[in-house]
Amino acid sequence: MTSDAAVRAIARRGLRISLVALLGLAVVYVLAIGYTPVEARQGVAQKIFYLHVPAAWSALIAFSLVGITSALYLWLHDPRLDRFAAASAEVGVAFSAVMLTTGPIWAKPIWGTWWTWDARLTLTLFLFFLFIGYLALRASVHDPAERARFSAVVGILGMLLVPFIHLSVYLFRTLHPQPIVLKPSAPSLPPEMLRTLLVSTAVFTLLYVGLVTLRYGLGMAEDARDEATDAG
Amino acid sequence: MPDALRLALVIAAKDIRAELRSRTALLSAVVFAALVLVVFNFARDPTVLSATDLAPSVLWVTFALAAMVALNRAFTIEREHGALDGLLLAPVPRGALFGGKLLANLAFVGTVEAVTLPLFVLFFNVDLSAALPGIIGVTALATIGFVSVGTIFSAMAVRTRFAELMLPVLLLPFMVPPLIGAVQVTSRLLAGRPLNEMLGWLRLLALYDVVFVTLCTMAFTAVVDE
Numbered sequence: 001m002t003s004d005a006a007v008r009a010i011a012r013r014g015l016r017i018s019l020v021a022l023l024g025l026a027v028v029y030v031l032a033i034g035y036t037p038v039e040a041r042q043g044v045a046q047k048i049f050y051l052h053v054p055a056a057w058s059a060l061i062a063f064s065l066v067g068i069t070s071a072l073y074l075w076l077h078d079p080r081l082d083r084f085a086a087a088s089a090e091v092g093v094a095f096s097a098v099m100l101t102t103g104p105i106w107a108k109p110i111w112g113t114w115w116t117w118d119a120r121l122t123l124t125l126f127l128f129f130l131f132i133g134y135l136a137l138r139a140s141v142h143d144p145a146e147r148a149r150f151s152a153v154v155g156i157l158g159m160l161l162v163p164f165i166h167l168s169v170y171l172f173r174t175l176h177p178q179p180i181v182l183k184p185s186a187p188s189l190p191p192e193m194l195r196t197l198l199v200s201t202a203v204f205t206l207l208y209v210g211l212v213t214l215r216y217g218l219g220m221a222e223d224a225r226d227e228a229t230d231a232g
Numbered sequence: 233m234p235d236a237l238r239l240a241l242v243i244a245a246k247d248i249r250a251e252l253r254s255r256t257a258l259l260s261a262v263v264f265a266a267l268v269l270v271v272f273n274f275a276r277d278p279t280v281l282s283a284t285d286l287a288p289s290v291l292w293v294t295f296a297l298a299a300m301v302a303l304n305r306a307f308t309i310e311r312e313h314g315a316l317d318g319l320l321l322a323p324v325p326r327g328a329l330f331g332g333k334l335l336a337n338l339a340f341v342g343t344v345e346a347v348t349l350p351l352f353v354l355f356f357n358v359d360l361s362a363a364l365p366g367i368i369g370v371t372a373l374a375t376i377g378f379v380s381v382g383t384i385f386s387a388m389a390v391r392t393r394f395a396e397l398m399l400p401v402l403l404l405p406f407m408v409p410p411l412i413g414a415v416q417v418t419s420r421l422l423a424g425r426p427l428n429e430m431l432g433w434l435r436l437l438a439l440y441d442v443v444f445v446t447l448c449t450m451a452f453t454a455v456v457d458e
Contacts, residue, residue, distance in 0.1 A: 126405050129404070129405050130405045132401070133401045133405065136398065136401055137388070137392065137398060140392040140398060141392050141393075145458070146391065146458075149454045150388045150392075152454065153384065153388070154385075154388075154402060156447070156451065157381065157406070157451070158405075161405065164409040164436070164440055165408055165409055167436055168408070168409040168412045168413055171412075171416075171433065171436065172412055172416070
């Protein structure tokens with residue numbers, strides 16, 4: 001059983017990292033608004049990319065780590081791996097929500113439509129659904145060991161589903177090409193843009209680490225509580 | 233290996249026998265599929281969309297929904313009276329147990345599809361004659377993949393609090409690649425396109441089957457064993 005102090009220490013560390021990352025996020029806003037030049041063709045709308053791309057990056061890290069820790073869990077049966085996967089999935093869903101809301105806001109003025117069934121969009125949408133399902137499953141199984149095994153299986157199968165969704169959506173699109181394909185990324189970015197994007201990516205990675213640590217601490221507390229209630 | 237196959241067949245036979253004796257689940261699933269087809273007919277504007285344009289999607293959405301209903305029952309019957317515990321106590325390798333459940337589910341879903349297909353021809357007035365062998369083939373190819381994932385998920389779903397809701401939420405994302413592939417192949421078959429235009433999709437469907445049948449067979453032990 002984990003001691004109360006250890007749980008608090010982890011949660012506090014997570015909170016501290018998250019706060020630093022949120023401060024960094026304020027810096028990113030200042031950089032994106034004040035420091036970077038306005039993109040010639042897309043105008044101000046392009047600035048959303050300093051949030052959208054890093055959020056997508058963090059979401060993908062989150063989901064990849066869920067897949068890897070799920071596989072490791074079935075091998076090692078370490079509850080810490082399961083707790084990490086749960087924390088990472090939850091934070092990943094939050095980041096993909098950011099990605100899936102900022103995307104359409106940009107797409108409406110630039111593409112002329114909120115949503116298009118482009119390969120990458122469809123893939124991320126299904127990842128989002130997949131992990132909502134993952135979290136729903138976790139919420140509906142009471143026994144911790146059973147919950148860990150079930151979600152690990154879903155995590156592994158989900159990791160393998162990703163290339164299939166990508167391939168099938170890609171095949172689907174290449175056979176029915178889109179009338180307008182506007183590449184969002186230019187081959188070379190001005191240094192101000194690149195620097196801001198890198199800073200923002202670092203900030204979002206830090207935010208991921210902070211939130212997962214915080215959630216992990218919370219998971220430990222929840223497990224301790226469940227153990228206590230089960231014991232009587 | 234032949235021993236595992238024999239055990240899988242025994243388990244599948246047990247499920248099929250139990251189903252044939254009651255027939256309620258099978259009958260409900262077939263009626264459900266027919267109802268979906270009927271609803272689809274009224275969900276389209278016949279002056280705008282011709283039946284043949286919509287046919288592949290109608291067929292596959294119906295198959296997918298009917299399979300979902302059918303899969304829900306796969307482990308529900310095992311849960312009653314602790315039948316699953318008895319099955320797990322039997323000296324059967326977990327891979328064979330999964331294989332048996334998979335075969336039974338395939339027989340079940342396959343029967344529903346076999347009844348749905350003529351109804352589909354009847355309701356939507358589609359000429360299948362030339363495309364029939366191809367459609368049966370691609371149906372088998374797509375069904376094996378998602379029923380395999382559905383079998384392992386239904387074993388999990390019955391142990392959760394919202395079993396009937398949990399299975400579709402988990403399974404639908406996994407149905408997307410086989411469904412996209414099957415719809416694409418079906419529409420090309422109905423249009424009488426040459427085989428090489430479908431080859432990419434058929435490869436993808438076959439790869440999906442190989443990957444997920446293998447993976448689910450391996451992962452099944454993690455679902456049923458404490």
